[in-house]
Amino acid sequence: MLKRGGVKVHGRFWISDQAHLIFPYHLLMDRLREESLTRGKAIGTTKRGIGPCYADKMARVGIRVCDLKSMSYLRQRLLDVVKDRNAVLTKVYKHQPISFGKTFAYCKKIRSRLLELAIDTPKYLYDASKAGKNILFEGAQGTLLDVDHGTYPFVTSSNATVGGAITGSGIAPTLIDxxxxxxxxxxxxxxxxxxxxxxxxxxxxxxxxxxxxxxxxxxxxxxxxxxxxxxxxxxxxxxxxxxxxxxxxxxxxxxxxxxxxxxxxxxxxxxxxxxxxxxxxxxxxxxxxxxxxxxxxxxxxxxxxxxxxxxxxxxxxxxxxxxxxxxxxxxxxxxxxxxxx
Missing domain, CATH: 3.90.170.10 (Adenylosuccinate Synthetase, subunit A, domain 3)
Structure with missing residues (x-):
């Protein structure tokens, strides 16, 4: 999208190698869960798979950008995740199972593009700070949508407050002035x-x-x-x-x-x-x-x-x-x- 808009991204745009990946099954789970909730209990999610991705992260079954480096490791990890997701899809939501083959092929498709942008973000920011560079963090959403400090359960799945900038990026809190x-x-x-x-x-x-x-x-x-x-x-x-x-x-x-x-x-x-x-x-x-x-x-x-x-x-x-x-x-x-x- 940036390239289509004429914005040069090479050498300027980076992705943390610790970032969790949103897969098509996350979007599916998000939609099915939201549709299953009765009026008044629905969260009003964007249905972009963000909540289920964060749920996988906390359950320690998420797949990160750095996991794309080893296809053998990724294959085994994805097999376990797809098996678990299919149990929920078929038994809870009465939905057809997702295909491991298609999901693994999706990983192959995005692998090289993501890895060429992946960096060690905490080190990158630390080095920039020590070099005297200015660093700007821009927050999204708002305090009342923070998963810990907002109108829970009508919140997003992450920390949208200043604390989220620290945990999300890996920068030391003492460097924010x-x-x-x-x-x-x-x-x-x-x-x-x-x-x-x-x-x-x-x-x-x-x-x-x-x-x-x-x-x-x-x-x-x-x-x-x-x-x-x-x-x-x-x-x-x-x-x-x-x-x-x-x-x-x-x-x-x-x-x-x-x-x-x-x-x-x-x-x-x-x-x-x-x-x-x-x-x-x-x-x-x-x-x-x-x-x-x-x-x-x-x-x-x-x-x-x-x-x-x-x-x-x-x-x-x-x-x-x-x-x-x-x-x-x-x-x-x-x-x-x-x-x-």
């Missing part, structure tokens, strides 16, 4: 799971269209809601954030009033802390603080003082609630539509 949190000026969620500050339907559709809130992987519409300072504060604590970047402030232009969830009522009690029990979070009722909105188009703003007064007040209040300075504000989808504070 700056952590920037990225959050939208409102809250979004894709997939299933509780969402206390979710917009009413009409406002949801408006923000989805204006903010182009559709999943990058599946194209599913993202659910949208008011800024939730409770979960934002949880993310600040879990990740040890040094500063914040606020995205899509321009999407809120034109709204007469803006609400911020500053606390929840759970079982009749007021709390400003994120409740970890999913049944409590599902029943949480947001306590809102209301602020005045703005009508101005802010997509051409270049500096802090260009922003409308009410936009600045809104950002300052978010900063106070999160207890972390806002250093970046996005007012559009283009690079130049970024204000650095």
């Amino acid at each position: 700056r952590i920037i949190g990225v959050v939208k000026a409102y809250t979004t969620r894709v997939g299933e799971g509780p969402f206390p500050s979710q917009f009413p339907e009409n406002l949801m559709r408006l923000v989805q269209q204006k903010g182009e809130e559709f999943g990058s992987t599946t194209g599913r519409p993202r659910r949208c809601g008011w800024f939730d300072a409770v979960i934002a504060g949880h993310a600040v604590r879990i990740n040890g954030l040094d500063e914040m970047a606020i995205m899509k402030l321009d999407v809120l232009s034109g709204l007469k009033e803006l609400k911020i969830a500053t606390a929840y009522r759970v079982n009749g009690k007021l709390t400003r802390d994120y409740p970890h029990a999913i049944n409590e979070f599902s029943s949480a009722k947001p306590v809102y603080e209301t602020m005045k909105g703005w009508d101005e188009d802010i997509t051409h703003c270049k500096k802090w003082t260009d922003l409308p007064v009410n936009a600045r007040k809104y950002l300052k209040r978010l900063e106070q609630l999160m207890g972390t300075p806002i250093k970046i504000v996005s007012v559009g989808s283009q690079r130049h539509q970024t204000i650095f504070l």
